[in-house]
Structures are given as structure tokens and as C-alpha cells.
Amino acid sequence: MNFDYSGEQQMLLDSVLRYGLDNWSADKRLACLKDLPSNVTKSWAEMADLGWLMLSIPEEEGGLGGTPVDVMALMEGIGRHLIPVPYVTSCVLVPALLSGTGETATEILEGIGLGNIRAAAGFLESEGGFDLNYVGLSAELSDNRWLLSGEKVHVEDGGDADWYVVSARTAGSIMDSDGISLFLISANSPGLKVENFRAVDGHTHSRLRLDNVNATLVGEKDQALMRIESAVDRAITAHVAEAVASMEMANAVTLDYLGTRRQFGVSIGSFQVLQHRAVDMAIAAEEARSMMLHATLNLNADPVTRKRAVSAAKTRVGQTGLYVAKQAVQLHGGVGTCDELIISHHLKRQMMLDTAYGQADYHRTRFANVS
Amino acid sequence: MNLEFTNEELAFQEEVRSFFAEVVPKEWLTRVRAGLRLEPKELIAYQKALAERGWGAPNWPKEFGGTGWGPTQIYIFESEATRAGAPIQFHQGLELIGPIIFTYGSDEQKKRFLPGIINADDWWCQGYSEPGAGSDLASLKTTAAKDGDEYVLNGQKMWTSYAHVASHMFVLARTSNEEKRQQGISLLLVDMKTPGIQVKPIDTMDEKHHTNEVFLDDVRVPVNNLVGEEGRGWGYGKVLLDRERMVSAANAIHIQQVIDGARAAAERLIAGVPLYKTPTFSSKFAQLEIEATALKTMVLRLMADAAAGVDSGPRGSMVKLRWSELYQSAMGLWLEALGPEAAHFRGLENTQAPSDMPYAMQGALYSRVTSIYGGSSEIQRNIIARRALGL
Numbered sequence: 001m002n003f004d005y006s007g008e009q010q011m012l013l014d015s016v017l018r019y020g021l022d023n024w025s026a027d028k029r030l031a032c033l034k035d036l037p038s039n040v041t042k043s044w045a046e047m048a049d050l051g052w053l054m055l056s057i058p059e060e061e062g063g064l065g066g067t068p069v070d071v072m073a074l075m076e077g078i079g080r081h082l083i084p085v086p087y088v089t090s091c092v093l094v095p096a097l098l099s100g101t102g103e104t105a106t107e108i109l110e111g112i113g114l115g116n117i118r119a120a121a122g123f124l125e126s127e128g129g130f131d132l133n134y135v136g137l138s139a140e141l142s143d144n145r146w147l148l149s150g151e152k153v154h155v156e157d158g159g160d161a162d163w164y165v166v167s168a169r170t171a172g173s174i175m176d177s178d179g180i181s182l183f184l185i186s187a188n189s190p191g192l193k194v195e196n197f198r199a200v201d202g203h204t205h206s207r208l209r210l211d212n213v214n215a216t217l218v219g220e221k222d223q224a225l226m227r228i229e230s231a232v233d234r235a236i237t238a239h240v241a242e243a244v245a246s247m248e249m250a251n252a253v254t255l256d257y258l259g260t261r262r263q264f265g266v267s268i269g270s271f272q273v274l275q276h277r278a279v280d281m282a283i284a285a286e287e288a289r290s291m292m293l294h295a296t297l298n299l300n301a302d303p304v305t306r307k308r309a310v311s312a313a314k315t316r317v318g319q320t321g322l323y324v325a326k327q328a329v330q331l332h333g334g335v336g337t338c339d340e341l342i343i344s345h346h347l348k349r350q351m352m353l354d355t356a357y358g359q360a361d362y363h364r365t366r367f368a369n370v371s
Numbered sequence: 372m373n374l375e376f377t378n379e380e381l382a383f384q385e386e387v388r389s390f391f392a393e394v395v396p397k398e399w400l401t402r403v404r405a406g407l408r409l410e411p412k413e414l415i416a417y418q419k420a421l422a423e424r425g426w427g428a429p430n431w432p433k434e435f436g437g438t439g440w441g442p443t444q445i446y447i448f449e450s451e452a453t454r455a456g457a458p459i460q461f462h463q464g465l466e467l468i469g470p471i472i473f474t475y476g477s478d479e480q481k482k483r484f485l486p487g488i489i490n491a492d493d494w495w496c497q498g499y500s501e502p503g504a505g506s507d508l509a510s511l512k513t514t515a516a517k518d519g520d521e522y523v524l525n526g527q528k529m530w531t532s533y534a535h536v537a538s539h540m541f542v543l544a545r546t547s548n549e550e551k552r553q554q555g556i557s558l559l560l561v562d563m564k565t566p567g568i569q570v571k572p573i574d575t576m577d578e579k580h581h582t583n584e585v586f587l588d589d590v591r592v593p594v595n596n597l598v599g600e601e602g603r604g605w606g607y608g609k610v611l612l613d614r615e616r617m618v619s620a621a622n623a624i625h626i627q628q629v630i631d632g633a634r635a636a637a638e639r640l641i642a643g644v645p646l647y648k649t650p651t652f653s654s655k656f657a658q659l660e661i662e663a664t665a666l667k668t669m670v671l672r673l674m675a676d677a678a679a680g681v682d683s684g685p686r687g688s689m690v691k692l693r694w695s696e697l698y699q700s701a702m703g704l705w706l707e708a709l710g711p712e713a714a715h716f717r718g719l720e721n722t723q724a725p726s727d728m729p730y731a732m733q734g735a736l737y738s739r740v741t742s743i744y745g746g747s748s749e750i751q752r753n754i755i756a757r758r759a760l761g762l
Contacts, residue, residue, distance in 0.1 A: 001373065001374055001375065001376060001443060001671065001674075001675065002372060002373065002675055003372055003671070003672055003675050004372060004675075005372060006372075009372075069372045255760055255761075255762075258762065259761075259762075269762045270762075272753075275752070275753070275756035275760070275762045276749070276752045276756065278756065278760055278762060279752040279755045279756050279759075279760065280752075282689075282755065282759060282760060283689050283692070283693065283755075286669060286686065286689055287662075287665040287666075287669065287693070288665075290665050290666075290668035290669045290671075290672060291664070291665050291668065293372075293668060293672070294664060294665075294668045297372065297373065297374045298374075309664075312660075312661045312664050312665075315657075315658075315661050316661050316662065316664075316665050361654075364654060364657045364658060364661065365654065365657070367657050367660070367661060368653045368654065368656070368657035369653075
């Protein structure tokens with residue numbers, strides 16, 4: 001039992017922290033956000049050069065075969081400096097969905113690792129909430145070609161994707177666990193309409209409408225749900241690490257502010273009510289870090305253990321992350337609500353991280369019902 | 372980074388598990404789950420069984436009769452105790468005065484008192500708090516005046532848990548008045564049979580006698596029973612600061628027993644469906660389990676720090692604070708699970724009532740004191756603000 005990073009993991013974390021400080025630090029952020037797409041593209045290319053994009057891709061598919069702890073180290077750096085790249089989607093979720101499914105997938109994974117391809121994944125449908133088994137999008141086999149029709153209401157980080165991995169119904173009815181398959185579609189496929197949405201945290205998401213879109217089956221037909229759940233759990237756990245690092249940064253910035261801001265002739269950190277609030281925020285971050293470790297170190301456990309660990313972490317980190325970010329704004333007072341201070345950006349990212357793949361209450365229910 | 376135990380640790384786990392299977396009677400279960408102390412004679416029997424196995428003082432160094440275990444072994448030991456329904460060991464001798472004696476006491480004191488703590492021949496209580504000295508302990512007024520080769524104690528102690536059972540009491544008393552209130556306080560070891568000691572029970576809302584007022588009226592204590600130097604008693608408590616993370620950790624590990632108690636109570640059927648399967652209860656129970664998971668992982672990190680000889684900073688205070696909150700909410704959920712019959716505290720005459728009926732309510736009421744004793748949650752927040760946040 002130990003909770004230390006290896007030397008290599010610590011070096012990875014240090015270099016991501018250095019990269020974030022150099023390129024996305026709080027004082028540069030507003031300027032970066034003014035031309036967000038080109039800054040994200042620039043960062044993406046630099047991260048590719050650094051080898052980070054291929055971290056969790058298996059070695060036999062052109063990657064580094066990194067472990068969940070490696071990914072956690074990298075995500076801590078991304079979260080601390082709120083780097084708004086679609087890393088989790090393209091480099092954690094999609095590789096987990098595609099790896100080991102054949103040649104087409106391998107080509108795409110190699111492209112992702114080198115920074116030439118961005119990919120996203122769509123599961124969620126209207127009326128399905130965050131349920132991954134709620135799949136109505138249809139897949140019909142015609143002349144040995146799969147044709148997909150239907151809609152995906154939210155594709156996390158779908159904005160600039162070159163490829164989409166989507167779940168489709170190949171058997172059974174809309175909420176069945178069996179009969180779900182995964183398909184790859186190119187972003188410029190005829191019959192595919194992509195609508196993009198800017199989120200408050202700098203990420204760009206999509207809605208997909210498919211009308212007889214030509215698609216490639218990946219993995220085993222009808223049996224994709226387990227693979228999807230496992231991949232989404234990896235994405236959630238990476239998001240959890242991002243959230244924890246963001247919380248810790250928000251706490252550090254707030255603590256600094258408590259020491260420097262003066263009112264009533266004294267620093268506001270001398271007030272006991274604010275001291276106790278800061279302590280509760282510190283405890284919240286300790287709990288969240290513990291949950292991050294719990295989820296990450298159980299990612300390769302049996303499915304029941306994994307699901308309970310991941311949903312427990314998603315629940316508690318969602319709750320504590322929002323608590324910390326909201327209190328950080330509160331303790332800053334009026335300026336906490338301004339774009340100019342980094343604090344409001346942490347709150348917006350925490351809100352989005354809580355929402356991604358199901359808020360705290362959704363995952364608490366999943367935790368209770370896993371068997 | 373990993374959560375796995377080594378083969379050696381797994382073997383140790385087996386050894387501990389089979390020991391607990393032997394020594395823990397079933398009739399302890401509900402009380403232990405409700406976080407209530409067992410009867411003194413039960414606790415003494417348990418301590419004696421541990422001592423006989425050589426495990427009487429899991430947290431002590433070998434040279435003083437302890438196990439010399441590292442943090443991982445202690446974690447395994449407490450986890451297995453939790454699984455088996457064993458209680459927390461009575462801590463006032465083992466975790467409070469014992470370590471002070473082996474750190475600051477004379478050889479004579481070590482020889483006389485340490486074995487009695489481990490084998491439960493002696494029972495220690497803590498004479499610290501007073502009517503006017505609670506969170507602000509340094510304002511204590513009890514005096515110890517030197518008279519020949521004796522100190523003469525006068526004053527009143529309060530919240531002296533198990534003074535009615537104890538054979539000995541360790542007392543903080545003022546031996547001189549100094550400008551700084553923390554100076555001039557001395558630590559004395561007192562035999563409870565000494566004339567002039569009067570113990571009066573304090574009736575508490577859980578209807579369980581565990582705490583007392585102690586009146587000290589010209590109580591004569593041999594100077595040999597002074598620990599360390601006169602006037603330095605306050606500072607000796609510092610040795611406990613570093614150790615208290617282990618005490619908090621043990622409590623936190625045992626939180627699973629309370630959760631199991633609430634879960635067992637939620638087997639109650641509601642229109643044919645177990646309560647724990649109904650959406651509202653299941654959601655609240657899940658929240659509790661999730662927060663307990665965070666607490667347990669905090670403890671694991673604390674243990675890993677201790678094993679590496681790294682200061683955990685204020686993590687011990689955080690664990691104490693969160694443990695007391697979770698214990699309280701778990702007891703609340705347990706009561707809720709009992710439904711209308713939660714109102715039945717004790718059966719009167721001609722009543723068929725289960726013998727463990729009062730324990731859930733007693734635990735729920737008793738749990739309130741855990742966020743007050745040993746440094747209230749507010750004091751813990753002050754400590755964390757100062758030590759960790761530099762505020």
C-alpha cells in the first residue's frame with residue numbers, strides 16, 4: 001500500500017504544471033480565451049510533441065500504454081491551470097473505447113497519439129438522461145454497410161472532432177443492456193449534421209443528427225455496453241483528478257486572498273468565521289483527493305468494485321468541488337464574480353465537470369444500485 | 372502507487388482474523404455498532420485477552436511491552452477488529468497517560484504503571500477538564516501545594532470519564548502561578564483510593580453512566596508520582612499530538628460498524644420491501660457510505676504518511692472532525708430505520724422487548740459528545756486554520 005507517484009509520474013506532473021503555468025496561467029487566461037480555438041490548437045500540437053496525447057493508448061497501437069495513475073498525474077496539471085483542451089475525451093475516453101478492436105481503430109488511435117486526429121464519443125439521447133444503456137439510435141445493415149439514423153443530444157468535446165464513436169441499437173429495445181454496438185463515423189460523412197455549442201468553461205460540445213450515415217462497426221456487435229461503461233469510468237476518473245487539482249488551486253488562491261485583502265483595518269483572514277470556512281474548504285479538498293485515489297486505484301478492479309469506486313468518487317468530488325468553488329467566489333466577495341479573476345473560471349469548470357457523465361445525485365443512485 | 376497488501380501483511384491479516392473470531396462474543400455486537408462502550412468488566416476481559424496474545428498495546432514500542440507494529444499492521448488490526456465486531460480499546464491508559472509515562476516518566480513509574488495499563492490490572496481516568504476550564508484548559512484552577520514529600524491537591528475536576536471505575540487518575544494541577552498560564556501546571560499520578568477524593572456521577576442524556584465530577588479535598592500524593600518536572604505538565608501533552616492521528620484513525624476505521632448497524636436496522640419491511648431498497652433511504656445510505664469511503668481513504672493516507680515518517684499536518688484533526696460528523700449522521704439514519712418503534716426506548720413491565728432495544732437511541736444521543744470531547748469540532752477548525760492554513 002502506498003500513495004506516492006513514481007519518479008516518472010512526478011516528472012510528468014511537474015512538466016504539465018510547468019506547461020500550464022507558462023501557457024494558461026491566470027494572468028494570461030483572458031487573452032488566451034479571446035482567441036480560444038487557435039490557442040487550443042497550438043496547445044494540442046505542443047502536447048502531441050511532448051508525447052502526452054499518446055499516454056493512455058496501448059503500446060501495440062502506437063501509444064505509451066500509460067496506467068490510470070499516469071493519467072491522473074497528467075490530469076492534475078491540466079486541472080490546476082484549467083487548460084481547456086479536449087484531453088479526456090480524445091485521449092482517455094476514445095482510446096478506451098477503440099483499443100483492441102481492429103485496424104481502423106488502430107489507425108485512428110495512432111493519429112490521436114500524434115495529434116493529427118481528434119475524436120469524440122456520443123452516447124446520450126433525448127429522454128435517456130445520463131443512462132448509457134438508453135440507446136435508440138438505429139443501425140441497419142444494408143449491402144454489407146451499416147447505416148445509422150437518429151440523434152445524440154450531447155457529445156462531450158465534440159466540437160472539433162474528426163471522428164465520432166457512437167453507440168447504436170443493433171438488437172432489442174431502447175433500454176436493454178444487450179443489443180448495443182459501437183460505430184465509428186467520420187465527421188464529414190454525408191447525412192451527418194453536427195451542431196456545436198460553446199460551454200462556459202471553454203470546451204465545445206456537439207449534438208449529432210444522423211440520417212443514414214455510413215458507419216464502421218467497432219468491437220463485438222450487440223455487446224458494447226460493458227466496454228462503454230468501462231471507458232466512461234476512465235473518463236470520469238480523469239475528470240475527477242482534474243476537478244481535485246482545480247479545487248486545490250481555488251483553495252490556494254482563496255487562502256492567499258484572505259491574507260492580503262484588508263477590511264475593517266485588518267486582513268480578512270483574521271476573522272474566525274472565514275478561517276473556519278477555509279478549513280471546511282481544505283477538508284473538502286482532502287476528501288476529494290482521497291476519492292480520486294480510491295477511484296483511480298480501483299479502475300482495473302472487477303466491474304462491481306470499479307463502478308462503486310468511480311461513482312462514489314464522482315458523487316463526492318462533484319459535491320465538494322462545487323462547494324469549494326462556490327465558497328471561493330463567496331470569500332473573494334464581489335471580485336470573485338469577475339472574469340478577470342481565475343476563481344470564476346474554476347467555478348464554471350467545476351459545474352461542467354459535475355455535469356459531465358452525470359451529476360452527483362445520478363452517481364449516488366448508480367453507487368447504490370450497482371450489483 | 373497501489374492499494375495492495377504484501378504477502379506478509381496478508382498472512383498477518385489471517386492471524387488477526389482468526390484471533391478475533393475466538394475472542395469476540397456476539398452479545399457485544401449492537402452496542403459496539405452503536406459506538407457505545409461495553410461494560411467495564413467486558414472491556415477488561417477484552418484487554419486481558421489482547422494482552423495475553425501480546426497485542427495489548429498495538430501502538431506502543433516493543434521496549435515498553437507494545438507490539439512495535441507499523442502503521443499498516445495497525446490498520447489491518449483495527450480493520451479486522453471492526454469486521455469481527457470488536458470494540459475500540461479503552462484509550463485513557465493506552466493512548467493518553469501510557470505514552471506520557473514512557474516518554475517522560477521515571478524508571479520507577481514505568482515499571483510500576485506500564486504493565487498495569489497493558490494487562491488491565493489498572494484503569495486510568497483523565498483529570499483535566501474543570502467547571503471553568505473546558506476548551507480553554509489552561510485556565511484550570513486545581514492546585515497542588517508541596518508539603519514535605521507530598522503534594523496536596525485541592526479543586527474540582529469535571530467530565531472525568533470512568534472515574535467511578537478507575538483505579539488511578541492523571542491530574543493536571545497548578546503548582547505555581549506564572550505569568551503565562553500554561554506554565555506552573557504539573558502532571559500527577561493519583562491513586563483513586565487516596566482519602567479526600569469524591570466521585571459524583573453526571574447524569575447525561577443517553578442515560579448511561581460514563582462521566583463524573585471529581586472533588587479533590589486535601590488529597591495527598593507522593594512527590595514520586597510527579598511526572599517529569601514540576602511546572603512542565605502542560606508541555607507533556609505534546610507527545611500526544613503526534614499520536615492522536617492514530618487514535619482518530621482507529622475510530623474512523625470502526626465507523627463501518629455503525630454503518631453496518633444502520634444497514635441491519637434497514638432490513639425492516641415497508642409494505643413488503645426492505646427499507647434499504649426504498650429510494651429515499653437508499654440515497655441517504657449511499658451518501659453515508661460514500662463519505663465513509665472518503666474518510667477511510669483519508670485514514671489510509673494518514674497511515675502511509677506515518678509509515679514513511681512524514682508529518683500528516685492537520686489530517687488527524689480532519690479525520691476526528693469528519694468521523695464525529697459521520698458517526699452522528701449514521702446514528703440518525705439508524706434511528707430513522709427503526710421507524711415508529713424508535714420511540715420505544717426501554718420496555719416496562721409485561722413487555723417483550725429485545726434486550727438490545729435502547730442501544731440505537733443511546734448511541735444517537737451519546738454520539739453528540741464526540742464532536743465536543745477531545746477538542747471540539749470548532750477547536751479542531753482553529754487548530755487546522757493555524758497549523759495548516761497559517762491563518
